[in-house]
Amino acid sequence: MIRRGAGGGIFLLTGAGVSAESGLGTFRDKSGLWTRYDLTEVATPEGFARNPQLVHDFYNARRENALGAAPNAAHHALARLEAEWPGDVLIVTQNVDDLHERAGSRNVLHMHGSLTGALCADCGHRWPAPARMSPADPCPECSLAQTRPDIVWFGEYPYHMETIWQALREAEIFVAIGTSGTVFPAAAFVQDAARAGAHTVELNLERSAGAGDFSDGRYGPATEVVPAWVA
């Protein structure tokens, strides 16, 4: 349970597990995406350069799934927390779906990008992604056919890092929800927050490899443990 009245800033780091019960796959569970796709082929700039159509097909399928999914009780509980908590509440998500926003959360940073965005690999122009994208799509700005999903791939620099590091220094409560703590720099955020004096909590289906870095943990499906912790 959050210490009521603390009023301090809450930093929420979410991963694929918060969207699992909305029907969107995770990455490293037994039927996870990385068990079915070679991440070097679909989630690296080198893979995109080799076969842009394969990468677009991968993200077109995930965009279609995400558009057809609905926010679950965990997303709604976090939106309620932001509306009711006296201090700041920031969601930094590794997820590329927009279920936090569709549940009503306003203060959301997508550090690994978003399925709703398109990016021109040549001029850097960004625009709302159509339902399906292809390598031949011309950039609305420079007209070159260098369109890519606005996603941060392995080896690329995550978005909003300066804002994120500042928020980690200021947070009084740090909560990691539905993430295996496998991917950096997100996996190290709990240590950054603890160093700055934050109370740290893991809310996950099961103890992650980094569970020992947290001061507290609640385990079970996000749609149960997140509303219970927010209550």
Ligand code: BV8
């Ligand atoms: C970078 C694209 C330079 C989007 C993704 C040390 C320091 C810095 C970098 C590195 C480092 N060591 C290695 C690196 C490089 C690399 C990295 O971390 N590699 C790993 C494999 C070792 N990192 C990078 O390249 C990053 N860039 O480092 O730039 C830099 C250096 C320093 C400082 C700043 C910058 C870029 C990483 C981004 C890569 N893009 N995907 C997409 O396609 O979606 S990563 C991919 O993994 C997704 O973004 C995903 O969100 C992310 C993390 O996965 P999780 O969300 O945790 O999902 P997972 O399946 O693993 O776990 C799900 C969890 O949920 C499980 O624990 C499960 O138990 C739980 N769960 C399941 N069901 C439920 C549930 N929980 C609750 N309820 C349920 N129902």
